[in-house]
Amino acid sequence: MSLPIETPETHPEVTPADRAAAEAPVVVSRWAIHRRLYDWVLSFAHHKHSTSALFLMSFAESSFFPVPPDVLLLPLCLERQRRAFWYATVCTVASVLGGMLGYLIGWGIWEAVSELFFRFVPGFTREGFERVQGLYRDWDFWVVFIAGFTPIPYKIFTIAAGVFQISVPMFIIASVISRAARFFLLATLAWKFGRPIVAFIDRYFNLLSIAFVILLIGGFVILKLLK
Secondary structure, X not given: OOOOOOOOOOOOOOOHHHHHHHHOOOOOOOOHHHHHHHHHHHHHHHOOOHHHHHHHHHHHHOOOOOOOOHHHHHHHHHHOHHHHHHHHHHHHHHHHHHHHHHHHHHHHHHHHHHHHHHHHOOOOOHHHHHHHXXXXXXXXXXXXXXXXXXXXXXXXXXXXXXXXXOOHHHHXXXXXXXXXXXXXXXXXXXXXXXXXXXXXXXXXXXXXXXXXXXXHHHHHHHHHHHO
């Protein structure tokens, strides 16, 4: 006895569109690698070398690594709330040191490595880099502060600072203030409110940090106009 041949008529629920979708190649989102890096960073939250991992990732993120240290900082602060401010200190020191490495890259070897950054480091574009140059001409300190405190990619500004050779002491001071403000604010929220604050931070922290900077700069502008 021969088996019946399966056709679209014998399985009318299978449409040509269904078959085309099944045969189409699987397209992996360009963000898939970034997501895997995110998950990999998060996996260190329960690792015995979590503090070292936090230092290294905070250092690397200031010049080339795409995942912000907040991803690891917050789980560590929640799991060991009494050490929250220690983790914020580690994050701050490492991030500022990494920013200085970014400055050295921009100052010393940018011409040799610029194409690699534009091609492979998320957040780096030629257009964005040119805009940063214009901002540094007018605002230097505030540009570093805003990049260090808000979700704007800090790494672009550390390397650009070296390329455009802005004042090193000013760069370090702005980096210390902005990075410490961001990381200690996160640590304080985790220490004070614990896990219930996580959803709030995920949803609103970046928006609130941008709003804070706008209000801060607005206040200085108003004071200047009143003089």
